Amino acid sequence: DGGITQSPKYLFRKEGQNVTLSCEQNLNHDAMYWYRQDPGQGLRLIYYSQIVNDFQKGDIAEGYSVSREKKESFPLTVTSAQKNPTAFYLCASSIYTPSPNYGYTFGSGTRLTVV
Amino acid sequence: AQTVTQSQPEMSVQEAETVTLSCTYDTSESDYYLFWYKQPPSRQMILVIRQEAYKQQNATENRFSVNFQKAAKSFSLKISDSQLGDAAMYFCAYRRGETSGSRLTFGEGTQLTVNP
Secondary structure (H helix, E strand, C coil): CCCEEEECCEEEECCCCCEEEEEEECCCCCEEEEEEECCCCCEEEEEEEEECCEEEECCCCCCEEECCCECCECCEEECCCCCCCCEEEEEEEECCCCCCCCCCEECCCEEEEEC | CCEEECCCCEEEEECCCCEEECCEEECCCCCEEEEEEEECCCCCCEEEEEEECCCCCCCEECCEEEEEECCCCEEEEEECCCCHHHCEEEEEEEEECCCCCCCEEECCCEEEEEEC
């Protein structure tokens, strides 16, 4: 079955460490997205990528970095510059152009906690 | 920039009753899409219903329907015959209708409780 796989499900980070969250999709979707979810704030866009080797900053990109070397993969690195990284992170993908089957497919998320 | 507002942080409904969740949005675009997503305790995001702005007819998916008021920029979700499994966080979302893989902008969410 096609879908998006995020790993790990839970991740613990020590102060000053960089950590990388994995996101892989086998839907042949062109666009991929990273969102951060905090209580009472909905989902906020961190980074997105519409094609391989290209990505754009979202609303809260500071302290994060991404790469898009393959169509299937869009890993997110939470750097030590991100001062409050504890949150739930969701990866999503979508077809590049609008179509009747329109919207995002989401992964199951990664819960990141700073210890 | 587009914004989406959900003014009801929490709602509750009795099982088998009907509930309406509110959503307003702000945009200067004429071509866009609106969505309602459901996030149960598993935290998996599930698409509930979508509405194309150019369609005047309100979208319906089984027990879920929307009231799309384009001039008022309002997009409410009605859940009929509420079931215990409907308990979840519901997010309203907006997307520009361009062909460039546009982003989804989400509201803050409404936590729906279904009472037996």
